[in-house]
Amino acid sequence: GEDVEQSLFLSVREGDSSVINCTYTDSSSTYLYWYKQEPGAGLQLLTYIFSNMDMKQDQRLTVLLNKKDKHLSLRIADTQTGDSAIYFCAEKNTGFQKLVFGTGTRLLVSP
């Protein structure tokens, strides 16, 4: 079955870059997503990448996809304290109406 894994915790200093990693098992994944969850709130979509792309950049966010290794990463440049949150990767398979989420990575940004 589908499985999406992430490391649980990442700590960085303000101004540094953060890299959050994700691995997935379903080779049929068509879209891969990054969601952000701030304390006490629901999830909000940050960005997504189509499986035939290697990279997508959106302001401070860079998504890299290595389809061969089934590895997805999210790089946040110039990380700010407001970026402290839980980040979830998720995959979607063509034809399916549901997403499979990873366990989430808690990012802590210290001043």
Added chain:
Amino acid sequence: NAGVTQTPKFQVLKTGQSMTLQCAQDMNHNSMYWYRQDPGMGLRLIYYSASEGTTDKGEVPNGYNVSRLNKREFSLRLESAAPSQTSVYFCASCRGGLGTDTQYFGPGTRLTVL
């Protein structure tokens, strides 16, 4: 435009009590979802409704029932609550179909079962 709303925000139940979590969306979305979030386990899908009039089991459906009341509303019912159902519950909706199809999430219901 409220997006996805959930009620209540917090609830404490005793073992064996029943309750219904309400979810509504005003984006004319076809598909709706119920997830639970537990520490270190990410989001797990309980039930989903791909379109009005249909519901399907997700990864962890035991102990829950759902009703897709109309296109806007999708409720989750716990008939006999158990401590293992202590969790944060999220409702989500999306347009449905192929493509990127972003899921939009409600703010969550924090449920404690004693």
